[in-house]
Amino acid sequence: MTPELESAYSGRKLVARVATIASAGAVLLALVPLAAIFAFVVSRGLRGLSLAFFTEPVGVRGAGMANAIVGTIELVFLASAMGIPLGIAAGLYLAEYASTWLARTVRFAADVLAGVPSILVGVVVYATVVVRMKQYSAFAGAASLAIVMFPLVARTTDELARTVPDSLREAALALGASRWRTAIFVVLRTAAPGIRSGCLLAVARVCGETAPLLFTAYNNRFYSESLFAPTSTLQVQIFTYTMTANDDWHAQAWAAALVLVAIVVVLNVIARRVLVEREAA
């Protein structure tokens, strides 16, 4: 290399170095809020946690959030019971049965539905379920969470089912299996680990969903008596306490946030580990 070329090249290498440092700076900038949020949630959350937090309902003196914890679990469980089977059925149908244009259209609808602000899901469930039953209810809340889960589960199932090699399908059919047997015992089974983790991610997502619950499950200071009564959840309770100016309630909100974040992170870690194992296999 001539000296001029050499110096021009070292100049560009310097620029490349600066660019690399800048991109590392962007990464640091992105991780600062993550660290800050975790630090506050963990430190303040631990301070607010006590035995009473897990055993006493909101509406009692020196109270905890036992009713909200029960409510969140109840709602997420119900929503999963509705959203997951429906989502898997739809996803499997898209991958295995639907004609190309139909599959493309429904996929598009699912993607769009997943992008609809979840507060609007709440509005719709309010208008169709709550108004009709004249009652805020756990059922209405679970229905809106199920609507949030539905497209997520359907699209994950669809994507993963389509990665199952055709040779497996052909082998099953060649052995005389019918289409539905092939779909369920070959395709669904092969894709099962990935679908399972996709479902876990959808569950993690709705554990934190708050907007669609504001006027469906609403809130309740005590344990909810039935599925058809207003029900408290950790999410809505955190928001309610956030909007107050009461330090005790803020401490409770931090503790609830810690519990919620712990649930969500654990679900995410499990889900991703399944995915990683699948990649390794």
Add this chain to the structure above:
Amino acid sequence: MTERALSNAPHSLRFAAEGRGRSADRTLGAIGAGAAGALGLVLVGVAVSVARIAWPSIRATGAALVVGHVWDPSRGSYGALAFVWGTIFTSFIALALAVPIGLGVAVFLTDLGPRRLRKPVSSLVELLAAIPSVVYGLWAALVLAPLIRETLGPEPNVLGGVLFRGPNMGFGVLCASLVLAIMLLPTVASVSRDVMRAVPAELREGALALGATPWDVVRLVVLPHARQGILGAILLGFGRAVGETMAVAAVVGSRAELSLSLLSPAYTMSSVIANEFPVASSEIHVGALAEIGLLLFSLTLAFNIAARLLVARSTGDRAALRPRAGARG
């Protein structure tokens, strides 16, 4: 797929496969078709049902809702301009902050960062998307807003111009935009990472063989090639920002104001629905909120469709299109 597998199979096998369990096949097919149909139905149902609730307001005020700037339900005055402005203003500032950082992260993950750091950084950034938005709201209201109040002082007009006019209460456009920016960052970063990764390796290798530095590759090959997809990532981020509700509702200040100041309290379309929908008593008030919802629906729909088309064109596969299970709402 099965269709193809079946039609390729010898006739006798096809016959056997179809003959056995044919009715079960039909039943399961019908169940699946029903479920898939339900997906489309729910989407249409959301639009129709929001429009139906909005109908009294659409009939009474129509499109005037969007241009009216006085929102006073007690006097029957429904102008949503301040909400539209608040939504666009906060989302825009959030994007202005999140896009450069998100692109920096994406470039780090695809080209510039050390290989062994890429995976951990990628999962940490995605962890940001897993945090529920109420938790962002709590953190923003109790940590970020006081921080803004203290660091900028009560009357930080010295910083100059329209942007910092008025008293600083901590709650307002700035706080909402900051928290939105943090929430958008994983979307912008991971979608642009996907589209940058889809740039063919031969192009990168060609540039390197001609003596390009890694940054030259990014600047001259990756960014131009991924331009449309990056635009898609930004639009997807915008769609998310517009629909985000809880974190914004916690810190935006909830006052319908048309101000250019970052310190001014504001109100957004989604947060006014969250706050007023449960307490709205008159049919017109509920209708006006639903009409705002309809506008919100159309906005996010437009952004999402545009974004997905752009990203699809630029990756050529559908993987980057899958809805991401990030936190929202």
